[in-house]
Ligand SMILES: Nc1ncnc2c1ncn2[C@@H]1O[C@H](COP(=O)(O)OP(=O)(O)OP(=O)(O)O)[C@@H](O)[C@H]1O
C-alpha cells in the first residue's frame with residue numbers, strides 16, 4: 330500500500346489490504362472504495378481486464394465485511410455449461426432430473442450468510458440471467474424440481490472482464506440485471522495505466538517466488554518491465570516472475586533474462602527484428618529513422634510482391650488504401666516495379 334496524506338487512513342488501508350500491492354493514485358482510489366464497499370451490504374460489480382485482481386478484490390471485500398466469518402463461495406460462471414451451472418447455483422430436489430437420486434443444495438445455500446462471488450458473470454445465458462434477476466430482486470429461488478421457494482441471505486459480488494454495457498444493446502445481457510448487479514461498481518485499471526505499481530509488484534513477486542534471499546533485478550531490466558504493456562496484467566507478471574526465478578541461476582535478473590519482453594511489440598517476429606537495432610553512442614534522429622524505415626520496408630515489400638500493391642500491403646499488415654496513401658507520401662506513387670528509385674537517400 331502506498332503513502333497517504335492522512336496517516337490514520339494510511340494505516341487502516343495498509344492493515345485492510347495488506348495482500349494487495351498498489352501505490353498509484355488509481356489503486357489508492359480502488360483500495361479506498363474497496364473498504365467502503367466492504368462496509369456496506371449492497372451488490373457489487375467488479376470490472377477490469379483479465380488478471381487485474383478482480384477475484385482478490387472480491388475476497389478482500391468479503392474478508393473486510395461483517396460477513397467475514399461466513400463462507401465465501403466463488404463460482405466461475407464462464408467455466409460451467411448452463412445446465413450444470415444452474416444446478417450448481419440453485420441445487421436440486423430428489424427426482425428433479427434423471428439421475429437425481431438425492432437432493433443436493435446449491436451454492437446459494439452453502440454460502441449461508443456469507444458472500445457469493447459470481448465470476449465471469451457476462452457469460453451466463455439469458456435464461457439464467459432471468460433466474461438470477463429474480464434472486465437479486467426477491468432474495469429467493471427454487472431449487473431445480475422444487476415448488477418451494479428458498480430464501481438466500483448471501484451478499485452478491487459479481488465480476489466480468491467484458492463491458493456489459495456494450496452487451497446490453499446487442500441483446501446479450503439484460504439491462505435490468507446489469508443495474509441490479511452494479512448497484513456498487515468497482516473498476517480495476519489495467520497495469521499499463523498505473524505503471525507506478527509495476528516495480529513494487531515485481532518486488533512483491535520476487536519475494537514470493539525468489540527463495541532466500543530473494544532475487545534482485547537489474548535497473549535496466551526493471552525499466553523494460555515498467556515500459557511493457559502487460560496485456561495479461563498482474564497475472565502475466567506473476568507468471569513471468571515465477572518463470573524467471575525458476576529458469577535463472579544468478580541472483581540478479583538481467584535484461585538478457587527477459588527474451589520475450591525485449592521489446593513491447595505484438596509478435597515475436599517483430600521483436601526479433603527489433604533486436605537488430607542498436608542505438609549508436611551519438612544517438613539518432615528518431616523521426617527520420619522511422620520515415621526511412623517505413624519507406625525501406627515498403628520498397629522491399631513492393632519488390633517482393635513484384636509490384637502488386639495488394640500483396641505488398643499484406644506483407645506489411647496494411648490495407649491496400651493505406652498502403653497506396655503511404656506510397657504517395659513517401660514519393661513512391663509512380664513507382665515502377667523492379668525500378669525502385671530512392672530519391673531521399675541511400
Ligand atoms: N494488486 C495486487 N497485488 C498483489 N497481487 C495481485 C494484485 N492484483 C492481482 N494480484 C495477483 O494476480 C493474480 C491475478 O489476480 P486475480 O485472479 O484476482 O485477477 P482477475 O482479475 O480475477 O483475473 P481473470 O479475469 O483472469 O480471472 C492473482 O494471483 C492475484 O493474487
Ligand SMILES: [Mg+2]
Nearest residue numbers: 380383384448
Ligand atoms: Mg478472476
